[in-house]
Amino acid sequence: MLTHATVEESQKLEAVRSRLMEGQRSRGSLIPILQTIQKEMGYLPAEALDLVAGLLNISAGEVYGVASFYNQFRFNPPGKHQIKVCLGTACHVRGGDIILENFERKLDIKEGHTTEDREFSLERVACVGCCALAPVVLMNEKTHGYMSPSKVEGLFTQLEIAKKKSESNKTDGSE
Amino acid sequence: MAQNNDRINQALQALREKAAGQWREFTGSTIPRIHIGMATCGLAAGAQETRDAFEAQLKKDNIQAVIHPIGCHGHCYAEPLVIIDHPASGLPPIMYQKVNEGKAVMLVKNFLKGNDPLLEHMYGAMEESDTIPAVMLFPRFNMEKRVIMDKCGRINPADINEYLALGGYAALGAALSLAPEAIVETVTASGLRGRGGAGFPTGRKWQFAAQQNAAEKVVVCNADEGDPGAYMDRTILESNPHQVIEGMIICARAIGAGRGVMYVRAEYPLAVKLVTRALEQARELNLLGQNILGSDFSFDIEVFQGSGAFVCGEETALIRSVEGYRGMPRHRPPFPVEHGLNGRPTVINNVKTLATIAPIIENGAEWFRSIGTEKSPGTAIFSIVGHVLYPGLVEIPMGETLRSLIFDICGGIPDKREFKAVQIGGPSGGCLPASFLDTPIDFDSLTAAGAMMGSGGMVVMNDETCMVNVARYFLDFTQKESCGKCTFCRIGTRHLLEILDRITKGQGKPEDLARLEWLAAAVKQGSLCGLGKTAPNPVITSLKYFRQEYEAHINDGVCPALMCRDLIAYYIDLDKCARGCDACVGCCPTEAIFTTANRKKGIDQEKCIKCGECRHVCIPLYNAVGKASPPGTVPMIEKPKVPVKDND
Numbered sequence: 001m002l003t004h005a006t007v008e009e010s011q012k013l014e015a016v017r018s019r020l021m022e023g024q025r026s027r028g029s030l031i032p033i034l035q036t037i038q039k040e041m042g043y044l045p046a047e048a049l050d051l052v053a054g055l056l057n058i059s060a061g062e063v064y065g066v067a068s069f070y071n072q073f074r075f076n077p078p079g080k081h082q083i084k085v086c087l088g089t090a091c092h093v094r095g096g097d098i099i100l101e102n103f104e105r106k107l108d109i110k111e112g113h114t115t116e117d118r119e120f121s122l123e124r125v126a127c128v129g130c131c132a133l134a135p136v137v138l139m140n141e142k143t144h145g146y147m148s149p150s151k152v153e154g155l156f157t158q159l160e161i162a163k164k165k166s167e168s169n170k171t172d173g174s175e
Numbered sequence: 176m177a178q179n180n181d182r183i184n185q186a187l188q189a190l191r192e193k194a195a196g197q198w199r200e201f202t203g204s205t206i207p208r209i210h211i212g213m214a215t216c217g218l219a220a221g222a223q224e225t226r227d228a229f230e231a232q233l234k235k236d237n238i239q240a241v242i243h244p245i246g247c248h249g250h251c252y253a254e255p256l257v258i259i260d261h262p263a264s265g266l267p268p269i270m271y272q273k274v275n276e277g278k279a280v281m282l283v284k285n286f287l288k289g290n291d292p293l294l295e296h297m298y299g300a301m302e303e304s305d306t307i308p309a310v311m312l313f314p315r316f317n318m319e320k321r322v323i324m325d326k327c328g329r330i331n332p333a334d335i336n337e338y339l340a341l342g343g344y345a346a347l348g349a350a351l352s353l354a355p356e357a358i359v360e361t362v363t364a365s366g367l368r369g370r371g372g373a374g375f376p377t378g379r380k381w382q383f384a385a386q387q388n389a390a391e392k393v394v395v396c397n398a399d400e401g402d403p404g405a406y407m408d409r410t411i412l413e414s415n416p417h418q419v420i421e422g423m424i425i426c427a428r429a430i431g432a433g434r435g436v437m438y439v440r441a442e443y444p445l446a447v448k449l450v451t452r453a454l455e456q457a458r459e460l461n462l463l464g465q466n467i468l469g470s471d472f473s474f475d476i477e478v479f480q481g482s483g484a485f486v487c488g489e490e491t492a493l494i495r496s497v498e499g500y501r502g503m504p505r506h507r508p509p510f511p512v513e514h515g516l517n518g519r520p521t522v523i524n525n526v527k528t529l530a531t532i533a534p535i536i537e538n539g540a541e542w543f544r545s546i547g548t549e550k551s552p553g554t555a556i557f558s559i560v561g562h563v564l565y566p567g568l569v570e571i572p573m574g575e576t577l578r579s580l581i582f583d584i585c586g587g588i589p590d591k592r593e594f595k596a597v598q599i600g601g602p603s604g605g606c607l608p609a610s611f612l613d614t615p616i617d618f619d620s621l622t623a624a625g626a627m628m629g630s631g632g633m634v635v636m637n638d639e640t641c642m643v644n645v646a647r648y649f650l651d652f653t654q655k656e657s658c659g660k661c662t663f664c665r666i667g668t669r670h671l672l673e674i675l676d677r678i679t680k681g682q683g684k685p686e687d688l689a690r691l692e693w694l695a696a697a698v699k700q701g702s703l704c705g706l707g708k709t710a711p712n713p714v715i716t717s718l719k720y721f722r723q724e725y726e727a728h729i730n731d732g733v734c735p736a737l738m739c740r741d742l743i744a745y746y747i748d749l750d751k752c753a754r755g756c757d758a759c760v761g762c763c764p765t766e767a768i769f770t771t772a773n774r775k776k777g778i779d780q781e782k783c784i785k786c787g788e789c790r791h792v793c794i795p796l797y798n799a800v801g802k803a804s805p806p807g808t809v810p811m812i813e814k815p816k817v818p819v820k821d822n823d
Contacts (some may be wrong), residue, residue, distance in 0.1 A: 073482065
């Protein structure tokens with residue numbers, strides 16, 4: 001699924017574009033360019049593929065063909081909180097799939113999807129290399145080891161508490 | 176030439192003296208030093224929080240101490256790992272395990288402020304002493320032999336001077352004064368075989384590349400460690416990136432390359448960050464760049480982030496992805512050493528191979544040959560995970576047996592369970608049963624047993640692991656990661672997966688086993704690259720060694736290991752369940768557990784998702800939650816029509 005960027009995102013893309021204009025523009029820089037855009041925007045909107053195609057003088061289909069080959073690139077916006085459940089071998093033998101299911105049930109989405117309010121997105125990853133702490137979950141780049149269904153609940157509770165805290169701080173500040 | 180060598184040596188000597196001076200100052204002072212392992216596994220276990228707690232408490236108590244972030248020792252089971260070196264106490268440096276925030280505060284209060292080293296929390300002393308047992312006396316340390324990981328966990332990976340101070344870049348100095356042919360000769364004589372898995376002689380690869388007549392050549396470090404269950408490359412890059420960089424520079428010098436590419440997975444953000452910094456520092460000291468150390472040799476390395484395609488670990492696929500295309504392997508020959516990146520002769524070596532180069536140049540080929548076996552000299556690093564007591568990274572001489580690695584060094588199987596199998600070499604490897612425990616670990620013995628060295632990932636499995644399920648897992652992985660170029664790999668692995676999937680759901684047919692065998696052989700034969708050629712290995716070995724398990728699934732609908740979720744059910748043993756204990760109720764994510772008329776617990780099989788959490792939390796004294804296969808055999812417990820209140 002290819003998503004079109006919002007107005008705000010289009011402006012961001014324009015900023016990336018002017019930066020990329022200065023850099024290297026050979027075929028070999030295709031993947032680094034896509035990585036830069038995804039780092040800035042969180043995903044590759046349809047416009048980004050056109051932009052890269054123009055920069056490198058290849059077709060947008062070719063760009064999409066390369067981008068879709070690699071697991072790293074995504075074509076829809078991620079959630080505010082990105083959850084990645086590791087399903088490496090060590091995580092598998094220690095019940096990683098059950099952890100993934102728990103997130104799916106809790107968020108009511110399947111892996112690879114984003115909740116409607118764009119708060120959470122859920123992904124599976126092949127291995128994050130923390131096998132000794134299996135099963136492992138990454139939430140916003142922080143690794144959580146020795147996961148269990150009750151720890152899944154715990155993570156959401158923590159987020160809830162953090163959210164409430166920042167909200168009450170906000171109201172304090174405005175007064 | 177001789178004058179040039181003098182200049183190189185002088186330049187290097189100056190760098191090393193400065194670094195050694197700093198190191199002497201650091202280690203010679205009486206200020207306490209707190210070394211914290213801050214590689215990814217340390218961080219995952221909470222090393223950042225531990226560091227923050229140390230900093231806060233030191234400030235609070237107004238104590239002067241240095242916090243020294245280090246890489247990984249490989250002792251992942253003990254993370255966060257902290258070593259406190261407190262010279263004024265008169266004690267040797269002491270290693271503490273599982274140092275959480277609370278322990279950090281206690282250590283500052285009791286050890287640094289008071290004089291109690293809290294020995295009840297320690298792992299052991301880092302040096303031999305009369306008062307405290309040293310870690311070197313434990314098998315986990317004693318039986319290891321560290322060549323590649325020697326400096327891992329001793330230095331701050333973000334500071335090039337610490338690597339220099341411990342003898343780093345000395346090999347580069349030596350290599351620069353040697354003729355390129357002499358470097359290749361030493362590597363060839365050492366008998367080093369590529370640590371990426373295939374075990375091709377490194378010296379020969381270098382020699383081929385050196386012989387190529389081309390204006391430009393390339394050295395690539397393959398750090399696209401995609402095997403699930405393996406993370407030694409990540410650990411080396413995060414703990415001691417310079418040893419790998421040094422190996423790359425020596426390789427470049429030997430084959431005459433001017434450009435280097437460090438191909439690191441994007442899933443390893445910390446490794447990418449530390450490698451990038453290490454390269455900058457090396458450039459600053461002219462260990463990289465134009466006319467390295469005043470010699471006539473120029474070489475630079477760029478970092479390229481892999482984007483999450485397992486097949487890119489294969490060298491021709493890796494090259495395609497650096498060139499900006501889909502990472503699909505191609506036919507060899509021509510080999511990359513003749514026709515590689517952008518058509519230039521290219522040497523691609525694994526992280527571990529490159530990290531071994533500096534020690535070989537420094538100590539000589541003879542020394543290297545004296546470690547390990549005749550045909551597989553040197554050491555091997557394994558990441559041992561799964562059902563062992565002390566998971567982590569272990570570096571041992573080649574030729575040790577699986578038994579001594581799994582049982583003596585890694586402590587064996589926890590929770591009083593039985594060893595069932597060890598999966599070696601990632602998705603491309605095989606599962607070996609207990610009868611292979613005395614197999615020596617080297618390239619040829621493992622291949623003969625039907626597994627392979629692979630990248631060095633080992634997953635130990637206890638008797639609660641279903642081999643059909645594990646084979647299904649690996650096929651699921653390779654099927655997803657197949658690049659799709661070869662029909663056998665693309666469609667064959669899919670069919671294998673579908674058959675395995677059916678079997679684990681209890682829908683297998685008797686003819687499935689023959690079909691699996693036929694298809695596995697066909698995929699092996701019909702695929703172009705290593706991914707497809709080895710994808711059926713888990714199926715082949717598990718069929719060979721655990722056939723009765725397949726038969727139980729197909730003929731009786733039973734999963735003997737009680738792992739396949741469609742074939743098992745959980746139940747509560749009313750004789751063991753304690754009245755009024757609610758441990759299982761609180762943890763059940765689907766509220767499947769109800770209270771029976773006599774205030775014991777039962778499981779509503781309709782609601783149960785078989786996550787096993789109730790079994791996990793049930794107090795060991797009761798041990799009341801059981802599993803059974805097939806699901807129909809669990810004792811039925813009547814659910815009361817009116818819910819029973821716990822406080823009745």
